[in-house]
């Protein structure tokens with residue numbers, strides 16, 4: 001049996017090089033993050049739309065569920081208005097590391113030094129990866145356009161990854177379109193030190209998505225993976241549904257109550273309300289974020305089963321010494 005290697009980030013060690021991507025709103029809470037950490041990965045709580053109190057509580061509960069194993073992170077999008085408050089709350093609550101996407105913060109590195117917490121930005125180019133390294137990032141997540149959620153690029157991850165690996169010395173984590181152990185084998189061979197996976201974990205027993213949301217994942221066909229224009233000014237990848245069809249038709253969607261939750265918002269619709277609708281089961285009126293390979297998800301598994309499969313598939317790929325070109329799309 002070939003073992004998945006450890007992942008070292010800023011002096012911290014995870015038994016397996018697998019980060020469960022932060023998934024808003026409340027898709028990755030304490031239950032999912034704690035289960036991932038318990039299996040030896042890095043579980044990540046998505047902080048957006050949480051109050052500082054709620055985030056603190058989620059961190060405490062995730063820590064209990066992890067049974068002292070693995071590592072725990074928080075993910076807060078730069079685009080949210082209370083970004084600084086949430087990040088500092090997580091740091092004070094003893095989170096192991098902080099991931100940050102949807103925009104680029106320079107201040108976060110000072111906060112990381114102050115609280116001794118490694119910062120891992122999510123980037124989509126070698127130039128941003130280099131800047132992050134210069135500012136003090138402990139690692140970078142390279143996210144391609146296959147990823148679910150808000151996107152910073154229209155390029156495939158496998159195109160960007162070699163550029164970033166060449167440009168920086170800190171660990172590089174590949175994100176977007178990773179579903180199987182063979183995918184992990186492939187990106188590690190290309191120089192990544194680990195992976196970040198969203199869609200596979202959103203479709204887990206422990207994810208915060210309701211059953212009808214998970215059912216949409218199981219029913220999705222390849223052509224149902226679509227890009228919307230998020231009001232925060234970025235494209236977002238999700239699954240076609242009633243709401244996205246209305247958006248594509250140019251319909252104005254009523255905003256019930258604006259809480260000014262984003263630093264910048266075009267107000268074409270309320271992304272927070274749409275994500276909350278989805279997480280609360282009103283899926284027709286919600287945005288269901290999911291990655292481009294969602295149609296390959298055929299079952300809702302427990303986090304343990306997902307890890308067992310990834311370990312088995314990775315070992316098999318090593319045993320066969322698969323050529324990078326021969327693996328998957």
Ligand SMILES: Cc1cc2nc3c(=O)[nH]c(=O)nc-3n(C[C@H](O)[C@H](O)[C@H](O)COP(=O)(O)O)c2cc1C
Nearest residue numbers: 021022023024101147148149176177198199289291
């Ligand atoms: C339902 C869902 C919600 C997401 N929300 C966030 C988020 O709040 N912040 C973030 O940085 N990334 C978010 N992402 C991206 C994931 O963290 C991860 O990088 C991405 O899903 C990886 O691609 P994959 O889905 O192909 O595995 C989200 C992804 C999904 C599927």
